Amino acid sequence: MQRVLVINGSPKGNNSNTMQLTNAVLEGIRKADESVNIEQLNVCDMDIKHCVGCMSCWGKTPGKCVINDCMQAVHESFRKADIVILSFPLYFFGMPGAMKVFVDRLMPLMETYRGAVRNIGNDAFHEFRFDTEDKRFVVISSCGYGRTEEIYDSLTKEMNFIFGGGRYYPLYCPQSEMLAIEQLKPQINVYLERYRRIGELLGKGEQISKEDIQAVSEPILPQRAFELLVNNYWNMMTPKKKVYLFGDSLMKAVMPDESGMYHSSDAIGFSDMEEKYHFELSNFAMPTFTTSQILPYMKNIMANKELPDLVLLEGGGNDCDHDWARFASTDGEELINRVSIEQFEENLRTIAEFWKEKGVPCMYVVTPPIDMKQFFRHLQKDEKLSMLKDKFPDVAPMEQEYKDYKAVMYKIIDEYHMKKIDLTNCFDSVDNISSVYSADGMHPNEKGYAMFKEAFEQGFASMEY
Numbered sequence: 001m002q003r004v005l006v007i008n009g010s011p012k013g014n015n016s017n018t019m020q021l022t023n024a025v026l027e028g029i030r031k032a033d034e035s036v037n038i039e040q041l042n043v044c045d046m047d048i049k050h051c052v053g054c055m056s057c058w059g060k061t062p063g064k065c066v067i068n069d070c071m072q073a074v075h076e077s078f079r080k081a082d083i084v085i086l087s088f089p090l091y092f093f094g095m096p097g098a099m100k101v102f103v104d105r106l107m108p109l110m111e112t113y114r115g116a117v118r119n120i121g122n123d124a125f126h127e128f129r130f131d132t133e134d135k136r137f138v139v140i141s142s143c144g145y146g147r148t149e150e151i152y153d154s155l156t157k158e159m160n161f162i163f164g165g166g167r168y169y170p171l172y173c174p175q176s177e178m179l180a181i182e183q184l185k186p187q188i189n190v191y192l193e194r195y196r197r198i199g200e201l202l203g204k205g206e207q208i209s210k211e212d213i214q215a216v217s218e219p220i221l222p223q224r225a226f227e228l229l230v231n232n233y234w235n236m237m238t239p240k241k242k243v244y245l246f247g248d249s250l251m252k253a254v255m256p257d258e259s260g261m262y263h264s265s266d267a268i269g270f271s272d273m274e275e276k277y278h279f280e281l282s283n284f285a286m287p288t289f290t291t292s293q294i295l296p297y298m299k300n301i302m303a304n305k306e307l308p309d310l311v312l313l314e315g316g317g318n319d320c321d322h323d324w325a326r327f328a329s330t331d332g333e334e335l336i337n338r339v340s341i342e343q344f345e346e347n348l349r350t351i352a353e354f355w356k357e358k359g360v361p362c363m364y365v366v367t368p369p370i371d372m373k374q375f376f377r378h379l380q381k382d383e384k385l386s387m388l389k390d391k392f393p394d395v396a397p398m399e400q401e402y403k404d405y406k407a408v409m410y411k412i413i414d415e416y417h418m419k420k421i422d423l424t425n426c427f428d429s430v431d432n433i434s435s436v437y438s439a440d441g442m443h444p445n446e447k448g449y450a451m452f453k454e455a456f457e458q459g460f461a462s463m464e465y
Helices: 017-032 071-080 097-104 153-163 176-180 182-203 210-216 223-237 270-277 291-302 324-329 341-358 372-379 396-415 446-450 453-461
Strands: 003-008 037-042 083-089 136-142 168-173 241-246 279-283 310-314 362-366 419-422
Touching (some): 003 017, 017 037, 037 071, 168 182, 176 182, 182 210, 270 279, 291 341, 310 341, 341 362, 341 396, 362 396
Parallel strands (some): 003 083, 136 168
């Protein structure tokens, strides 16, 4: 009658994925040897004291541990067993903590180390104190990684030191979380059958080939299918971060149609980025809004909303723009910015302070340059603004104003240590800037908005919540 000792080192006890594999091996053993005696120890149910490193088991009481606990009986079972199976999952590239405590307490079974330098080949570093010639050792371990190569290197080296290289059977199963998926039962049954075959060979006392070991260590699913399943799982398990965006029409990807009517779009691709970077974007941007309007609007929104994990701020284009109605009513005599540069700076600082007090990190979206010449041609379509052509033969002063307002943005970004998504250089590679702007010269066209995507991707990829 063969004796089999199973050490279940999973903190999940009999519910572990690794025990599914081990039970398949035991089924195979029972099939080959109906009289087999199987003893199973669940480490998580045992009160095992930690090894204290006193070395008494090598000196004062050779082969016997001075700690009087359940391990005394374990040592006896270990000696009597014909087959010893260590079963445990891989935790952070090694065995679980409780299992390591168990293995540490096996030291009394080992010969004393006497300082010799030796090569580690098929011999264990210490060798056992008793004859293990007819004893077979099996290590069954599963992990959630996509493959076993390299993942088990550190554990394999430890097992080689203890048992000797080639003197135990390493059955390492990757993708073990798949064992719990009901829809994969057909594939899982085929996989478990390989473990049952290992058990039969053990039960018959036959050798297990490298091919058999390799078969039980192959991934259950193709790598790409496994990646998709794992990503979907963690996306479901991990709450999405909340990202709020406050800005103007640029963040709504507004574009005029052929009739001149403006429409919002997803031309920047925020919906794809939400999925890719696992966040939920609430886009509170409002077309035509200046920072003077964004500020109270933002406070009103937040009076009824949970705090986000991150807030994106955008604004400045409308602030720097001019009060064209006033310009027209004064026959071109009065031209003022919608929000003065001094007020713009104060608004940005107030907005930054608002979020700083709430402890919410901010990321500022720096606006790109506009196609000023096209913008002026667009404005001249309004008869009231026909004098623009004579008043501004050179748009350079207006372009400089946009740069001045942008300098304020950078100043506040630095002052409040905000990260930024800078759209300033998005069109550097474009020979004709009009080709990426709509007819109004102020809003990019679909191609232009799409060029923002890389800048936003980099920003979201670097998000720290």
